[in-house]
Amino acid sequence: MSLYKVGGDMMEDDWEFASSSNPNRTLVLVGRTGNGKSATGNSILGKKTFKSKASSRGVTSTSELRRVIQEDGQIINVIDTPAEFIGKEIVRCITLAEGGIHAVLLVFTVRGRPTDEEQSVLYHLQTLFGSKISDYMIIVFTGGDDLEDNDETLEDYLGQECPEFLKEILELCDNRMVLFDNKTTNKRKKAEQVQKLLSLVDSVARKNNGKPFTDELFHELQEEAIKLRDQKKEVESLKGYSKSEISEFKKQIEISYDRQLSRITEMVETKLKETAKRLEKQLGEEQAARLEAEERANEVQKRSSDEIKKLRENLERAERETKELQRKLGKCINL
Ligand SMILES: Nc1nc2c(ncn2[C@@H]2O[C@H](COP(=O)(O)OP(=O)(O)OP(=O)(O)O)[C@@H](O)[C@H]2O)c(=O)[nH]1
Structure with a gap:
């Protein structure tokens, strides 16, 4: 194909x-x-x-x-x-x-x-x-x-x-x-x-x-581009001006276009900075929540292992006591 x-x-x-x-x-x-x-x-x-x-x-x-x-x-x-x-x-x-x-x-x-x-x-x-x-x-x-x-x-x-x-x-x-x-x-x-x-x-x-996807930003940029194109065409068709005058007009048009682009770029930058801040805050919160959950899980684990240890000790003590009782009981029977 x-x-x-x-x-x-x-x-x-x-x-x-x-x-x-x-x-x-x-x-x-x-x-x-x-x-x-x-x-x-x-x-x-x-x-x-x-x-x-x-x-x-x-x-x-x-x-x-x-x-x-x-x-x-x-x-x-x-x-x-x-x-x-x-x-x-x-x-x-x-x-x-x-x-x-x-x-x-x-x-x-x-x-x-x-x-x-x-x-x-x-x-x-x-x-x-x-x-x-x-x-x-x-x-x-x-x-x-x-x-x-x-x-x-x-x-x-x-x-x-x-x-x-x-x-x-x-x-x-x-x-x-x-x-x-x-x-x-x-x-x-x-x-x-x-x-x-x-x-x-x-x-x-x-x-x-x-x-297709477009929004205000697209329209604004498109308008600026169209304006630039139209103004350039207009300048080119001007009669009675020298070549250097025409090129100066064109330069002025370009400068004004660049100024508009800079303004729009700044607007975009501001939006991006706001998002970055929001995202940083959100990620920070997510990370803190994750750490807290981990700490809690560790604590539960520690607590349960402490409890298991205590239970084991109790069990061992009970076993020892049983053995002691059995020993004493054996002695009594032998008497
Ligand atoms: N094996 C394998 N390598 C790939 C594939 N696609 C891209 N690569 C390799 O990944 C590396 C990066 O690929 P790029 O296309 O330069 O990545 P990029 O996202 O355009 O990167 P930037 O231009 O730096 O933003 C290159 O070495 C590619 O050859 C793929 O489908 N398979």
């Missing part, structure tokens, strides 16, 4: 033509560093365009968009994001996803246990975009090859290793999940896993009446 006709970046004109005549899908990859976002992006696109390699420091430093046109003409836009949620990157990602987001792919790996810290991804998404964002979420597990090597299925893995928060996320997104083996060279397997993902994307689209 061949999915792809054209790969790679398109020109602005191609994009406008394609978007007006074909349905398109914009998918955003999010998740912890090293979980395999870029590798999954490459699997979806059918070629190595995002940088993907083992590194604890994080390979992807800025949001990037790549696209592919399928045989049926559908355009798949894939946005790879850096693991860190920072205002500038979120604004960039939304600006890239011009028409809205058709699915947010939350990437986890089965090559290790999900960490509590990964819980924050959902919090950040919900704070920034509201709870509606979960209607657009799909969970991608990478490392399918590792499971296969251990003769395990995704269900086995989830049965043994799934922490509470991941169960909650899966429930929130109606168990939309797919397993990816980004290392496979088997063409059939490659195509099948992408197909499964795209059918989940279709089910997300159906659930949301075909509408």
Whole structure:
């Protein structure tokens, strides 16, 4: 099964033509560093365009968009994001996803246990975009090859290793999940896993009446981008000005656009800081509750082992007394 006709970046004109005549899908990859976002992006696109390699420091430093046109003409836009949620990157990602987001792919790996810290991804998404964002979420597990090597299925893995928060996320997104083996060279397997993902994307689209995710932040950024484009066109068509005057006008327009972006970025940063604080408080409370429960359990254990010790001592004493009585009784009988 061949999915792809054209790969790679398109020109602005191609994009406008394609978007007006074909349905398109914009998918955003999010998740912890090293979980395999870029590798999954490459699997979806059918070629190595995002940088993907083992590194604890994080390979992807800025949001990037790549696209592919399928045989049926559908355009798949894939946005790879850096693991860190920072205002500038979120604004960039939304600006890239011009028409809205058709699915947010939350990437986890089965090559290790999900960490509590990964819980924050959902919090950040919900704070920034509201709870509606979960209607657009799909969970991608990478490392399918590792499971296969251990003769395990995704269900086995989830049965043994799934922490509470991941169960909650899966429930929130109606168990939309797919397993990816980004290392496979088997063409059939490659195509099948992408197909499964795209059918989940279709089910997300159906659930949301075909509408991609957008919100006020999207609209605001989109308006600014349109304003920039229109103002630039207007300046270019001005008559009676020198080249340097036109380029000065353009520079002023760019400055005003950058100022608006900075304002929006600051707004996003404030929201993120609030979430981080709330999350820190919540994690602190959870940790304190866990410690208290552990202490209580230890106390109960200690108390019961003290009681067992006391019972044993009583038993031993009773045995000694019985023996003593028997000895005395023996003596009396012999007399
Ligand atoms: N065995 C195996 N390795 C994988 C799979 N997917 C990704 N990897 C490896 O995991 C490592 C990290 O993958 P990336 O795609 O760079 O991860 P990322 O989430 O994009 O990381 P950052 O860009 O740093 O945020 C790389 O060495 C990949 O080859 C998979 O399905 N199986």
